[in-house]
Amino acid sequence: MLLKYLFAKNEDIPAGSSTIFFGYSAIFWFVVGTGLGSFNAAKLAFPDFATGVELFAFGHMRQVHVLAVILGWISMAFAMTMMYMTPALGNTKLWSEKLGLWTAFNWNAGLSLGLILLWCGFTSGREYSDLIWPIDLVVIFGVLVPLGMNVWMTIAQRRTQGIYITNWFFGACIFFLIIVFLVGQSAELFNLTGLTEGYLTFWFAHNVLGLWITPVAAGIAYYTIPKLTGNPLYSHRIGHLHFWSIIAFYSTPASHHLLSAPLPEWLKSFASVEGVLILIPAVAFVANILLTMKGRWSMFVENVEIKFSVTGVLLAIPLNMQGGFQQTRAINWYVHGTGWIVAHAHLALLGMSSFLEIAAVYFGLQQVLRRKLYSLVLANFHFWFVIIGFCIYWISMTIAGLIQGAGKIYEVPYIDVVIAEHPYMIARWIGGTMVFTGNMVWLYNMYMTAREGTIVPKGRYAHEMAYER
Template identity: 30%
Template sequence: MNPSNTTSVQAAAVNHSEDSLELDAKLDKRSSFIVVAFILSGSAWLLLGSILGTIASFKLHIPDWLGESAWLSFGRVRPLHLNWMAYGWASQVGVGVSLWILSRVLKTTIPVRPWLFVGLLVWNFFLLIGGIEILMGHSRGLEWLELPIYTIVPIVLVILLAGEAALAMLHTRKTPHLYISAWYLIAAFICFPLLGVVSSLPIFDGTVQAGMNWWYAHNALGLWFTPMGLAIAYYLIPKVTGRPIYSYPLSVLGFWSLLLFYNWNGFHHLIGGPVPTWFVTISVAASVMMIIPVVTVAVNQHMTIIGSFEAVKYSPTLRFVVFAAMSYTFVSIQGSLQAIRSFNEVIHFTHYVIAHAHAGVYSFFTMMLFGAVYYIMPRITNWEWHSPKLIKLHFWLSASGMIIYLVGLQWGGIIQGLEMNNPDIPFMTVVNNTKKWLLSRSFAAILLTAGHFVFAYNVFRLMHLRKVRPAPPVTWLDIQRQRALEPKAEPASLGKKVTSAFSNLNKSFKRWANDVKVDEH
């Protein structure tokens, strides 16, 4: 696409041991402990959350299973699944990865690391207590805000502390240029504590509270997870492919339009509900206008990666990140469409919405986090991943599980919605017709949970089962360097072009035939 791209790859290849890499390594060493702590802690919540999610899924088609226990009833396991996934796994690993990226792009160390570690312990303590409270039935009763106030507030304060660290890094940065990932991360760290504080104020009641509830829930996804996910993509795609971000102006346009429109989306969860119509209309319009930041980001990232798609063969990180970035485009466009009243009339109140939420938090954000963890861990723990095969297995379990989840539940959800809007179909018939789709979701849940255990085993092995140091992987950049050294065909007549095409073909065939052993990281 852009002819300067190839040269920059070569330049990077030449400047292999440049200053900045050494600086990065030093920064990595400083951030190592705290980032590892956040990643490990979040991964533990991921396992717990997966088990809860699987239990909840099975309960929808085997309702009497574990039915004797109030603690394990559906109405308690399901919200706990959400809270431990959102505030345990996604937020903790998100914070860890974000701090690492900020340290890298701002060329400065993470401040207050001991306090962040104490904060993590406090966070875990209150998340556990809050979880037990939910199981005991002391939920706050608002979706996404089930944790009792006294447990969510300390967690918000810890995130505020991490946000302070981020702002401090912004002020002590050594780079005059502000890389786009930093924009997104600063936004996330400013918005979430504000969200947390406002949603904890006891001034909301009735439908106003419902509005606040969905403003919060949608923004937790839109202004906390989404910017972190996009920041990861903006950092890792150029890092892995060695190609520069296509366009800085587009990045900036995408950033500000995201903030402008995402903020206003909340009321589209209450279409047809007892809230003033004009608020809903504004939210629907803002949801549709989300197309602007989404398409901008999609073009920007696609144009960055185009021509390097082969890299996903070599980099598991990129595999996860590309899956996540594509899911982001998909889930956001879907979100814009389903906010429109006539579509919403069908899918509102159905399992379709559950699947949509998972497409956002899992297909997009969680896959992005997996990619980031696979990239970061070797850098901060001084050890390589032991088994590329297990990483591949994890990817395929997660990806196929999610695809089954989405296809099954969204198809089933649309059927459910259409039938529910036809008053001639008895309600029990509608319920019966959703059962098979709920079953497909449980199958997906097993795949996803299995994937998470493979992931956890990979991490555990890297941390604690260190015997023989695995060989360093052959990265996509190595492949690029190797290719750059190969003699190039001179651009000339058609005849020469044809012969060079043949020789290229021949080369790639030889590469394939020799089965260049590609190890991965």
């Protein structure tokens, strides 16, 4: 339906079209990504499930799950929020709806192609940079640069005096991501080898998480929480402390992912120290948001978007406490390469980041479609399935990781570790399947919202209206 606008004049495209395109694409990729996650978890729990077929081998599907979630769900949800928050915060229109639609189209087409190729074994063999370099070029020049152009130009032509903290995050993080992609993929383009390649792989992996997935999610919370509660942000200045300390401290700890590789020792020590400093932006962010909630805590129970948002912010507390300390040498030797890290990664992506984006996608789609959410019951079902599923996953993988760590240092034969982990692998599969189920319900709920949601009159917010179902 939206595809017809790809060749329309920019003025003829209704405002919010790219928000809608990105929003539904993001939810679709969330369903795909978590479905693949559930399938992969089943393979770890029951190794003879769907066996003997090359395409269903674990090694062919694991990376497709990761990239579908990162580049499909999370990054497209980011783009969706940028398409409506950036103009709203500048009291202006999006610079180009047409470019936004093309970006969304390129993104879906490029990512589908990239993931199908990856699934078939066209891989660079580099974690998080798995896509072969021709696809990386599509991502950089077909997706990220146009997205950046749209956001930067919208900020430039704003009709407000200052730039709100959310837009600082949006504008800067797209710029970082382009640099990170260019530098990270240069290993493949220019055939850099050896430790340079290994280090660049994790330089990319670290910065994609530290300069894109977590800070943009935080920027989103700086918009949704004040908007929904009606409270002004507690402190814009603390927001800036958050922003600048992320850039200063969190752009450097890449090598804390490779503490056991033979990288220069000074680099690892430097990275570990900088890694602990993540606590500064983390405390600034969590405190700022929770203080903004002052007087409106009843909304944590009553309002589903706030429920998702605040849960995401609360999950940032264990995320950063783990993240700050597990990367020091004192702790990392025990947990490195175990399920603990897998649990931590899901805490960042599925816990903290995804919850903030889910809230923003709920809110933004209702605003742009001018329709009230179809069903609160289904939305609450979504919330509880995702949070309970996530907690089962997180706790079971943390325990599995501690078992693996103990097995590692007490020199237990590896197969005994595998046997001890088996119940937790089943729990992980159950948790992941719950998240997948919740997301399928969400997709249905948002589809029905577009079709049958109560119309929101001009000048009103969707969350001020009563639910009809």
